[in-house]
Amino acid sequence: MSLRLKINLLVSVLTLLFLSGVMALQLQNMRESVREEVVAANRVASQILKRTAWVYASQGTGALLSFLEGMGRVRSTDISLVNVHGAELYHSPPSPYKAGRDAPDWFEQMISPPPSEQFIDFPGGRMVVRADASRAIIDAWDDATVLMGSALGLLAAVNLVVFWLVGRAVRPFGRIVDALGEVEAGRFGVTLPRLPGIEAGAIGAAFNRMVLQLEDHIETERRAVRAEMQLSDSRELARWLEQHIEQERRLIARELHDELGQSVTAMRSMAVSVAQRMKAQDPQAEQAARLIAEECSRLYDAMHGMIPRLAPLVLDQFGLGEALADLVERTRRAQPGVHVALHVDMDNIDVAPDTALALYRAAQEGMTNALRHGQARNVRIELTGGAPELRLAVTDDGRGLPADAAARLGGPGHHGLRWLAERVEGLGGHFGLAPAPGGGACLEVKLPPVPQDPR
Template sequence: MTLRLKIHLIVGALTLLFLVALLAEQFDGMRKSVNEEVVAANRVAAQMLRRAVWGAAAQGPEALRAYLEGMGRVRSNDITLVDAAGAELYRSPPSTYKEGRNAPDWFEDLISPPPSSQSIQFPDGTLTVRSNASRAALDAWDEFVPLMGQSLLVLLAANAAVFWLVGRAVRPFGRIVVALNEVETGRFDTELPRLPGKEAGAIGEAFNRMVGMLRRNIESERRAAIAERELNDSRELAHWVAGQIEQERRSIARELHDELGQSVTAIRSMALSIAQRARGIDAESERAARVIADESSRLYEAMHGLIPRLAPLVLDNFGLREALADLVERTRRSHPDVRIELDAQLADARPSAEVALTLYRAAQEGITNALRHGQARTLRLQLRVVADGIELQLLDDGRGLPADWPEHRGQRGLRWLAERVESVGGSCSVERGSTGGVRLQVSVPVDEAAEALA
């Protein structure tokens, strides 16, 4: 049921109740008027006849009947004369007022008072005056019918006016419903014009604000989704590039180790052989050969120092713990004044190649930063299996983080490390140590570590 119909029915019902109350009041007034008229007429007629007919009655019933016939009908009363034996001598003629018409029986029963009867006893008979409300009821009916018609016209006119006015009043709400349906179908550019009426106008303005906010939120979500998709694409690309770089580093490291290493070794061996043959024969050639052998040795040492930085081949061959031990040992050799401790407790855990390489690179980056930027002299590297995965932690006693550290959070090395850790589902944090220095912590969740844990 529509709002318009509901309001129309409510107003129509109230109008009908008002008209019914008005008609009931009018009807009650008519009933009282008929009652007063009929009862009063009956009493007056009885009193008049009681005084007027005694003279005629003294002359006998026939003289009384002649008198009554000459008097005719008394309105609202039926006059009957009977003799002493009960035989009817006279009955007043029917009323000629609105002759041939009568009010409906139900109406006459409702509006007429109970019949009243007055009897006058004579020596030779009885005169009865009985009230008759049929004409008064007909008069009331003739008044009531036009009143009913007018009331019906008023009711119809009021309902038509209410229907039209309510239609105009609720028309803006129809537009609001249409706009809501359009929004439901996905048309978020829908706007309502200024609607007439205080309530409709307020709803229209609230609707426009709501749609505007919804449109902005959807646009923000769309941009966020695009940004997230682009970020994911960038991360995937970065992950792929990092993988390609690692593969290329491994390839270069193996080439250095297998090809160039053997060539440098061969050069050194040949130089030493030449020096041995030239001893005592050609001092200049012997000296040149030994210089070549010494330079080959230095080149070999430099090359073997470069290979772990390119790709930790020991990681592929022996595992994460041995790779970290090799990293620590090389750091000790290159920095004799630095104390570095390793506590690697992996038990039977066997991280996957990607997870192991990520943890190794994290340790490598942390040690490099601690020595290069923090001027640390003591480092402690811990690796252990925890309840939710594998955790690597590096503590140093260096200068700590600078005051403007938040501005350097995006520096390339740490950003690369954080992205690499996130690519395997882990987390990376860098913060001030409890006793100074810096604490680097890398955690790989259990769902990523479980792939590699035996």
């Protein structure tokens, strides 16, 4: 049911109640008027008849009958004359006023006064004076008919006026409903003009504010979705690049180990053989051959130092713990003045290759920063945990971190830390760099054994 129809029905009910109250008061007044008129007429007739009936009655019944016939009807009063035997000698004629018409029975019962009869006794008979309210009731019925017609006309007029006024008043709400339908259909650019009326104007202004805020929120959400998609694409691209870079590093490391390593070893063996053969024949040729053998040895050592930095082949063959032990051993040989400790307490679980490589690279980066930037003398690597999380910590006693937090989390000159942080977050882990107790720095990485989507 529409608001317009509801308001119209409400006004109709209130108007009908008001008219019903007016009609009830009017009927009450009609009942009182009829009663007063009948009582007054009956009293007047009784007084006249009491004074004159005895005069004519003393002259005989015929004289009284002639008097009554000559007098006729007295207003709303019925007069009857009966003899001592109860036989009716006379009855007043019917009223000519609105003859042949009577009010409905239900209306007559509603406003009729109580029956009223008076008796005048004289020698030879009795006169009965009765109140007759039928003519007063028909007048009241005619008045009530006019009143009810007027009330119905007023009710219809009020309803038409209210229907028209309410239609004008609620017309702006139809535009608001249409605008809400546009918004529901996904067209958020709709706005409402200035609407007439205080309430409609306030609703229209609030709707326009809501649409503007909704557009802002939707645009912000779109930007966020685009940024998230771009970030996801960037992460996928970075992961793809990391995988291909690692594959190329492994290929290069294997080529160095298998091809170049064998070639350098063969060259060293041939140089040693030449030196032994030329020892007695040509000392200069022997010396040159031994120099070639020594350079081959240095080249072989340098190549074997590059291979773990390119790709930790031991990680693929023996696992994360052995790879960290190899990293520590090589660091000890390269930095004899630095004390490097390793502590591994890891549950016997399967670690995904991406996770193992990220933890190994974190240990490499922490070790490099501690020795190169922090000039540490003591470094400790800890690998602990299991499912659902592995923790790697590299702690040193070096010069500590810069005061600028942005710098120590991948600012200028710290591309390795930035790359490591993005790599860890891409695997669904946590990267942290903070001052170590007692000085130095502590690099911490937490990763699930199996990579997870950080979103």
